[in-house]
Amino acid sequence: MTDIFFDNHNLNDEKVFLKSTELLYFAYRDYIAWPDEVLKKYNFGRAHHRVIFFVNQNPGISVAELLALLNITKQSLSRVLSTLLDKRFISQKIGTRDRRKRLLNLTAKGEKLLFDVSECQKLQMVKACSEAGSVATEGFWKVLSKLINEKNKKDTINLTYK
Amino acid sequence: MTDIFFDNHNLNDEKVFLKSTELLYFAYRDYIAWPDEVLKKYNFGRAHHRVIFFVNQNPGISVAELLALLNITKQSLSRVLSTLLDKRFISQKIGTRDRRKRLLNLTAKGEKLLFDVSECQKLQMVKACSEAGSVATEGFWKVLSKLINEKNKKDTINLTYK
DNA sequence: AAAATATGTCAGTCATGTTGACATATAATA
């Protein structure tokens, strides 16, 4: 593909849109589906996976910050988080500066679960990126970053990657 | 990023995995959420959007092919497809070679809906890809392609892009 | 002392996926 494709030709805009949308849909679906079997053993769903993934990415995150990160309601988070807390996959620590806050961390048990659930995904992603090469991987990240709403970037990427 | 990152260093594997997973999650979420407001006006959801998108990508697709493409059950598709048929966003034509088959196409009304729903997404994707550049966009497609299960590629990418 | 904030919970709803069972029309095969 040459740079002429980005010269305001609507046909190429259409191709970029259709091809990207299709690939993004299938890739996301096939990537996200992997951990399901492992999760089923624990009687957990994808929502539990997301929570332990992001708590691991942001140790000591508060409930409100996690809500902003995931962009879901308190009531929706409550169900999965309560279970993860009850079953000791996540620990809560009362904030020292602000005792209203509950700071979340994975327990050893939670880390083990995340490791098990991540195994296949990690293989799949590392394989895809290494086969595609480092230039392609940088491009992959670049386009994905630009797809994220600026408004959400504040709550998200700042916490881990710039 | 240099090629040394793909030399079997587990720390870099970990980075590739975590960064890619996080970016893919946020990008997909922020990309897919866009059409919701438009869809709400029609009283449709994301499932309806997917159906009209893929019927448009594969004109004359049969129900069984659409099921294989979307990887969902007949019963799940039935609800949304019935509505789209009832309200004349999609037309059914009995197959000529095999009269059991129902070949699906968008009606003019369906094309109008898809256009309205696509408007924001198209802007968002074209903006992201053109800002990232053609090399990055190629890399984006390359990694996404490699994330798709080989088994699914038969049902999917073959139909539109190789 | 009053207002705002962080968290948690109860109750109900919705969208979209799943299984399992069964019916009908048509095509392919023995």
Place this chain on the structure above:
DNA sequence: TATTATATGTCAACATGACTGACATATTTT
């Protein structure tokens, strides 16, 4: 031709993970 297989559609029940709205408690800020 009779039987079997395929393509489609539909009924019922259920699971997951979102949502809204209301309300309670503890703590911090004003």
